[in-house]
Amino acid sequence: MIKIKKLLLILFLTFIIINIVSCSHNNKNKKNQIPKEEIEEIPQGEELRPIQDEVENKIINERLDNDNVGNNNERKLNKKKKNKKNKKHSNNEDEEYEKELEERLEQLEQQEQQLEKQYQQQQQQKGKEKKYQKQPRQFNSKQYKSRKYVEHNSRIIVNEKVWKVMQIENSVEAKIELTFGIRQRNLDELEEFVWQVSNPDHPNYGSYKSFSEIKEMVKPLEESIPKVKDWLSENDILDSYITESGDFVRVTTSVRKAEQLLSVRYNKLVHKESKKSFYRSLDPYSVPSDLLEHIDFIGGVNHLPILSSKSAQQSELLKSNKVPLNYNFDKQGKSSKDRDPLLSPALIRKEMNVSQVSTNSTHLGNSQAIAQFLKEYFSPADLKNFQSRFSLPDQEVVNVVGPNERLSPGLETALDIQYIMAMAPNVPTWIVSTGGLHEGQEPFLDWLVDLSSNKNLPLVHSISYGDEEASIQKAYTDRVDTEFKKYAAMGRTIVFSSGDFGAGCWPASSRFVLAVGGVIKKSDGSIIGDSISGGGFSNYFERPTYQDSECSDYIESLNGSLSEYYSQAENVVILYKNRLLPIGGTSASAPIIAGLLSLINDQRLQNNKPSIGLFNPLLYKIAREFPNSFLDIDYGENSYKCCANGFKATKGWDPVTGLGVPNFDELIKHCV
Numbered sequence: 206m207i208k209i210k211k212l213l214l215i216l217f218l219t220f221i222i223i224n225i226v227s228c229s230h231n232n233k234n235k236k237n238q239i240p241k242e243e244i245e246e247i248p249q250g251e252e253l254r255p256i257q258d259e260v261e262n263k264i265i266n267e268r269l270d271n272d273n274v275g276n277n278n279e280r281k282l283n284k285k286k287k288n289k290k291n292k293k294h295s296n297n298e299d300e301e302y303e304k305e306l307e308e309r310l311e312q313l314e315q316q317e318q319q320l321e322k323q324y325q326q327q328q329q330q331k332g333k334e335k336k337y338q339k340q341p342r343q344f345n346s347k348q349y350k351s352r353k354y355v356e357h358n359s360r361i362i363v364n365e366k367v368w369k370v371m372q373i374e375n376s377v378e379a380k381i382e383l384t385f386g387i388r389q390r391n392l393d394e395l396e397e398f399v400w401q402v403s404n405p406d407h408p409n410y411g412s413y414k415s416f417s418e419i420k421e422m423v424k425p426l427e428e429s430i431p432k433v434k435d436w437l438s439e440n441d442i443l444d445s446y447i448t449e450s451g452d453f454v455r456v457t458t459s460v461r462k463a464e465q466l467l468s469v470r471y472n473k474l475v476h477k478e479s480k481k482s483f484y485r486s487l488d489p490y491s492v493p494s495d496l497l498e499h500i501d502f503i504g505g506v507n508h509l510p511i512l513s514s515k516s517a518q519q520s521e522l523l524k525s526n527k528v529p530l531n532y533n534f535d536k537q538g539k540s541s542k543d544r545d546p547l548l549s550p551a552l553i554r555k556e557m558n559v560s561q562v563s564t565n566s567t568h569l570g571n572s573q574a575i576a577q578f579l580k581e582y583f584s585p586a587d588l589k590n591f592q593s594r595f596s597l598p599d600q601e602v603v604n605v606v607g608p609n610e611r612l613s614p615g616l617e618t619a620l621d622i623q624y625i626m627a628m629a630p631n632v633p634t635w636i637v638s639t640g641g642l643h644e645g646q647e648p649f650l651d652w653l654v655d656l657s658s659n660k661n662l663p664l665v666h667s668i669s670y671g672d673e674e675a676s677i678q679k680a681y682t683d684r685v686d687t688e689f690k691k692y693a694a695m696g697r698t699i700v701f702s703s704g705d706f707g708a709g710c711w712p713a714s715s716r717f718v719l720a721v722g723g724v725i726k727k728s729d730g731s732i733i734g735d736s737i738s739g740g741g742f743s744n745y746f747e748r749p750t751y752q753d754s755e756c757s758d759y760i761e762s763l764n765g766s767l768s769e770y771y772s773q774a775e776n777v778v779i780l781y782k783n784r785l786l787p788i789g790g791t792s793a794s795a796p797i798i799a800g801l802l803s804l805i806n807d808q809r810l811q812n813n814k815p816s817i818g819l820f821n822p823l824l825y826k827i828a829r830e831f832p833n834s835f836l837d838i839d840y841g842e843n844s845y846k847c848c849a850n851g852f853k854a855t856k857g858w859d860p861v862t863g864l865g866v867p868n869f870d871e872l873i874k875h876c877v
Contacts, residue, residue: 353497356678357489361507371473377461381484384504385454386684389423399693403819411815413696416660424451429499440466449658501684504650511672528785547787548777550595550627559869566631568810573803574635574663578648581615583622591623591780598630607638619779621796628800635663657688662697664806664816667799669702669792674711679745689717693819702795714743719820721794751822808877827875828864834872838862
């Protein structure tokens with residue numbers, strides 16, 4: 206009976222232990238528990254009890270069979286008890302029995318541990334995103350023990366009125382694009398070269414270099430790209446390629462791998478107005494310390510595109526601003542003083558003194574382009590109808606780089622392409638589109654990288670894009686500035702609208718682009734500075750020497766710079782979906798001025814002279830020596846959005862209206 210009691214006691218304890226362990230799953234926090242149907246291969250609770258009973262019965266039966274106990278088990282046990290000869294043997298059997306039972310119990314415990322491990326693995330797999338959101342990511346200490354921040358060193362703050370920040374639930378395998386700006390060499394030499402070829406008083410003026418020569422001048426250190434690619438390979442990122450320029454590495458990878466690579470966590474950021482969304486991180490990204498000297502920045506991590514906030518306004522515009530196709534632009538304003546005049550290509554040429562003679566473009570080596578982002582496509586039909594309506598030469602776009610959906614045109618594209626071609630008829634014109642938007646892209650950077658790898662860039666490029674300079678890290682703006690220097694070194698002109706945010710806009714604040722702001726033609730015939738027009742002084746870039754004499758009085762107290770040229774910015778009429786539509790903003794100014802610069806290039810090429818390249822030094826020289834080449838605008842201010850107080854226009858150069866509106870027929874005389 207002692208043996209039986211021991212046996213029953215041990216089995217009872219076994220049952221309790223196993224049942225407690227098996228039920229431990231049910232005592233987990235229920236919010237982390239996986240539904241039973243998802244882990245049905247793992248026995249739990251009541252499902253485990255038959256296994257326990259089977260094992261216990263098997264142990265008893267095996268032992269009883271071996272002892273030939275059968276139904277007389279109790280009698281034989283009593284008999285053994287009385288038999289002193291068998292006492293020692295009997296005790297040994299009890300010990301063996303207990304030992305065997307303990308071994309079986311140990312096996313059960315091991316089985317339970319395995320089940321527990323399986324359970325935890327499945328829980329981790331099924332609830333990956335949720336765990337991952339709540340717990341800090343763990344990194345291999347050996348691989349990540351020494352890291353450095355590249356751009357930011359603190360968490361990025363986004364405007365919650367504009368962006369909705371969402372946690373990623375089941376999207377860690379979503380694909381994103383990362384762009385690694387590989388650090389270039391000889392940048393001081395590059396900048397010195399740009400100033401030489403852009404200065405009309407320097408003996409090297411206009412002696413530009415080719416694409417391959419600039420590529421060779423600034424190419425990264427020999428070990429830079431291999432080191433970056435080795436780092437990517439170590440992190441299982443193999444889908445990478447080097448751009449034609451030789452200084453960008455691009456990869457397509459998953460959110461999960463990007464997070465592990467850069468020690469960040471991604472979110473989905475949704476633009477509240479447009480509903481467009483992007484995978485971006487609000488964490489400052491870092492790289493291993495030994496790679497810091499080889500990387501300028503990494504795109505596709507922190508930078509968000511600037512999305513138009515005009516969609517609602519444009520929708521209202523389409524409803525309310527109806528201009529008949531037969532509208533007489535010459536007679537407007539004579540019968541009513543209530544509204545500012547609408548501007549056609551002919552009226553803009555008249556205001557800027559662009560004669561018919563100066564628009565005769567004939568040189569086949571000339572070229573110009575516009576850039577468009579975020580699915581802003583163009584309609585060939587609208588362009589053709591616009592040219593017909595305003596008696597312009599019938600001319601097609603010669604090259605579309607990137608996607609275009611002609612049945613889904615955008616207002617911005619219609620404005621840019623119609624007016625750059627209206628100002629410079631017969632100049633071969635490109636559209637460079639980065640419209641193939643998805644959540645892992647960075648459109649402006651895509652445009653920049655694509656352009657840096659193009660051996661045959663158009664001579665003039667118009668971009669209606671702007672951001673707040675203070676919102677961009679200097680590491681990023683410095684690298685973009687280097688790309689602008691490379692364009693200038695090849696004799697190309699980059700024209701940016703100064704932005705519709707008032708003072709403090711970028712990339713217009715760069716010294717190596719021509720920034721174009723906006724003015725308004727009033728009903729009384731006067732012209733004033735547009736309050737939305739970007740203009741002011743950069744906190745990142747030095748004042749260029751070509752501005753010294755014009756801006757000294759203004760800059761002495763403010764210590765900054767912005768090169769600006771001004772054009773009409775409001776009530777510019779485009780043709781959109783077979784209807785006339787007035788539109789505005791500095792995005793109207795950039796293509797108008799870009800077209801005029803193409804006319805200057807055409808005259809220079811016909812006279813066997815190089816293109817104007819970085820036009821700013823020549824522009825300021827002409828303003829000093831031939832002031833009648835510009836109409837000075839001395840009224841207006843830009844206290845809008847970025848800067849509550851803004852700047853005020855004065856006589857001569859000012860941050861609001863720059864050098865003024867070009868008197869083109871006079872200006873072109875001094876450019877050829």
